[in-house]
Amino acid sequence: MLVGSRQTLIVGVMATLGGLAGGLILGTLAGAFGGWVDAFVMRVVDVMLSLPSLLLAFSIAAMAQRPSQWTVITAIAIVNIPIFARLLRGSMLAQRHSDHVLAARALGVKPSAIVFRHMLPNALGPVIVQATLVLATAIIDAAALSFLGLGNPDDRAPEWGQMLGMAQQYLSDHPHLAVYPAICIIIVALGFTLMGESLREALDPKTRR
Structure with missing residues (x-):
């Protein structure tokens, strides 16, 4: 369980950071330039948001020739890009x-300095809060892809979703093999969600007393 938690958190954190990096690039381009750049970026984002996140991640991960941990990270990162960009x-x-x-x-002041010194630093607050919330969904999506067999096939590097998938054949005799990973996924996802909500309340001046 402890080794599986390490793999699950690595996938969730790396996927969230990847989606955050891509979202920062697209969001900065759209918000700084406006005009046709903004329209083009937002139409791409709208197309990505129109597809169910898990289905899109499954399609991207299935395109890889050999499933691995990085295919899951890449798939979930691409799915999270439009959230941060918008x-x-x-x-x-x-x-x-x-x-x-x-x-x-x-x-x-030069336009580039206005964007990177004045606009971007003051616009990152909601994005950082959203990153903690996305981390919870990234962990769930990573577990789902590993459960479906699109994660790392190596049993020497277990992951909670992979453990759930392998426990199906022993579910009738040893149900605890599936219960424990499921409980861990729920607790970790709930923990990051509550942390994100608390961080949002702490950074939002309207909710301060």
């Missing part, structure tokens, strides 16, 4: 008309 784009659009950005433009 959120960051909305935050940056709100920053474009803020007083400090207008003051920087009036002083003749």
Whole structure:
């Protein structure tokens, strides 16, 4: 169980970081440039969001010739990119008309400096909070893909979803082999979700007392 937790957390964290990196790039492009760049990026994001996340991740992971841990990480990271991109784009659009950005433009600051020094740092708060919530869903999606046989096939590197899949043939005689990994997945996902909600309340000035 402990070794499986390591693999599960590695997949969840790496997939979340990959989706965050891709979302930062697309969201920054859409929020900073606007116009046709914003329209093109958002249409791509809309197409990705129109597909069920698990189905899209399953399709991407199934395209790999040999299933491995990295195929799961890549699939889940691609699925999470539009979530971060849309959120960051909305935050940056709100920053474009803020007083400090207008003051920087009036002083003749370069557009690149306005984007990376004034707009982007002030728009990252909601994205960081969303990353903790996405981490919970990434762990569940990783377990689902491993359960379906698209994860690492090596038994020497167990993962909770893989353990659930292998426990099916022993379910009638040894049900605890499936119960324990399932409980661990639920507890870890719930823990990151509660942490994300607490972080959102802590960073949101409207919820402070």
